[in-house]
Amino acid sequence: MPRVSIIVPNYNHEKYLNDRLKSIFNQTFQDFEIILMDDRSLDGSVEVLKNYSKNSKVSHLILNDINSGSPFGMWKKGFELAKGEFIWIAESDDWANENLLFELVNAIEKDTSIVVAHCNSYFEFYEKTIPNNWWDSLSLTYWQKSYVESGEKLLLNYGRYKCPVINVSSAIIRKDILKNIEIPIEFRYCGDWWFWAQIFKQGKVTFIAKYFNHIRMHSSSATATKSLQTFNRFLENVRVVKQIHQLLNIRFTYSKKYKWLIDIWEQFIRIDKNYLKTKYYCNDLPFFFKSAMFFRVNNLLFKRLKRKIKI
Structure with missing residues (x-):
């Protein structure tokens, strides 16, 4: 069985797919399977994915007949197909340093109580690269060095205020903990925050203070669209914050x-x-x-x- 199952959910990212998939196939750690998924793209994504599906590392090519309307349904389907001990959700418009998997797998394997390993990320604005500043309002120093810490403690100190993982492409998780997790398929905007909160509650978290992940910022990116677009997004954030406090059994x-x-x-x-x-x-x-x-x-x-x- 592969050590890592790499889920690549895609929607209308034809022009980014080659960069993303090359960054996966060129990883120094090679013990993985790839699950390619398309959520009824309207561009030429399917043809690109079909070409890559011929590679022996690709175990599944899933093409939705109807758009799901949420990325989290794609995640759930990928989890059900995954055979690996660890899971990496590699979003189709991001890309990775060639050592990302090697470093994350090495970090998570050091302790069986570690449920997630994640690294730092760069924001890529076309020709401009900016180090992640997502956590600056919480601490200017905490994420400057690597650590292993109780996930519950991280939620209490930081994760109840902001999503504790900057980008799903920056992390790997243990597959076996997913049986205790509510996959946020009913969320549209910030289900990843609720997803990570539940995972952090399951055990320890290791963070690598190196920039192995690249988050592409463009008008249709998942990160960019978490901006100020709809009041429903605000209400969903409120819902997640309340649920996290209930999860921690503390007053909001x-x-x-x-x-x-x-x-x-x-x-x-x-x-x-x-x-x-x-x-x-x-x-x-x-x-x-x-x-x-x-x-x-x-x-x-x-x-x-x-x-x-x-x-």
Whole structure:
């Protein structure tokens, strides 16, 4: 049996597939199978995948007849097909350093209680490369060195405030823990946060402070579309935060580390310019979150009033 099952879920990433798949086939660690999946792409992705499916490393080529509407259904199907001890979900528009698998497998094998190994990532903006700054609002130093830590402790300190894994392509997990995990197929935007929270709760986490993963940032990328696009995305984030606190059996209270969530909330109100529309306040956030938001809205209304008076 292969040590690692590599799941490559794809949707309309024809122009990135060659880079992604070459970065997989060229890994220094070669004990793996590849499961290629397409979610009813409208470009030429299927032909590219069919060409690569002839390689002996490819165990499955799954072509959906109907688009699933969520990446997490593809993950679930891949998990069911995977034969490896470890699983790597390699998103089709990202790419990896040739030593990513070697380093992650070596790290996770050091202790059977380690359930996930992940590394740092670069953001790739066309011709500009930027080191991951996702965790900077939580700590400027913690992710500068490698570590092995209790997943539950990481959730308490960091993972309840932001997704604790920057990008699924940067991590491998033990397949056998998936039997205890709710695959977030009903989520559309931030199911990965809930997915990682459950996994972290299962055991230890090892992090490698090296930049082996490259996250391609473009208008249709999964990471890019986690920006300020729909109010439903905000509500889904709220739902995940609440579920993580329930998972940890702790009270859900306000913290300045949730400023990014308040920022998203305010953004929708600013775009609509209807600061008192009821729908923007009908969510499950506790009172102190809403108090922080009302304070901002009061400031916005005051500034708006000042502008009108000047006119």
